[in-house]
Amino acid sequence: MGxxxxxxxxxDFLIDTVGEAVAEVVLTLLACVLLGCLVLIAYLSWSASPRLTVAGAGLLSCLFAHGAWQTFRRSGKxxxxxxxxxxxxxxxxxxATALFLLLYAPGCDCM
Structure with missing residues (x-):
């Protein structure tokens, strides 16, 4: 019985260990793909129009700042x-995307 x-x-230990290793590889691969897509979007946007890229980044920054203010302020309602x-x-x-990339993108050896 023993x-x-x-x-x-x-x-069970081997199944857990292999499962964690596979999950780590999948998450690292997903982070590399996401990082590559973000770089591709920035490159294509910059090559199309640098002025609109900077203006869009500024607008997006303002929207994120407003979102952060709405998230962290104390409201009555x-x-x-x-x-x-x-x-x-x-x-x-x-x-959440930035935290995901911070945790898993350093494992991507594409840089």
Whole structure:
């Protein structure tokens, strides 16, 4: 009975270890693809029109700043409407993407 339990424990350990390694490789690959897409978008945008690229980056920065302000301020109401909800959602998505890239993009050896 003890040998079966030990063999099952070793098998479970190996399955968990291999699963974690595969998940790490998949997340690193996803981060590399996302980083490559962001660089490609920036390159194509800059080659099309540098002025519009800078203007778009400035507008996007303003929207993210508004979203951060809406996310972290203390409001009397619990609900946001319209532009406030949109910018808060955009800021949260950008922050989550930045955190994901911060954690997994250094493993990408494409740089």
């Amino acid at each position: 040998v079966r339990r030990a063999a099952k424990g070793v098998g 619990g609900r946001r409407r319209g532009l406030a909800a949109l910018t808060a959602t955009g800021f949260t998505g950008a922050a």
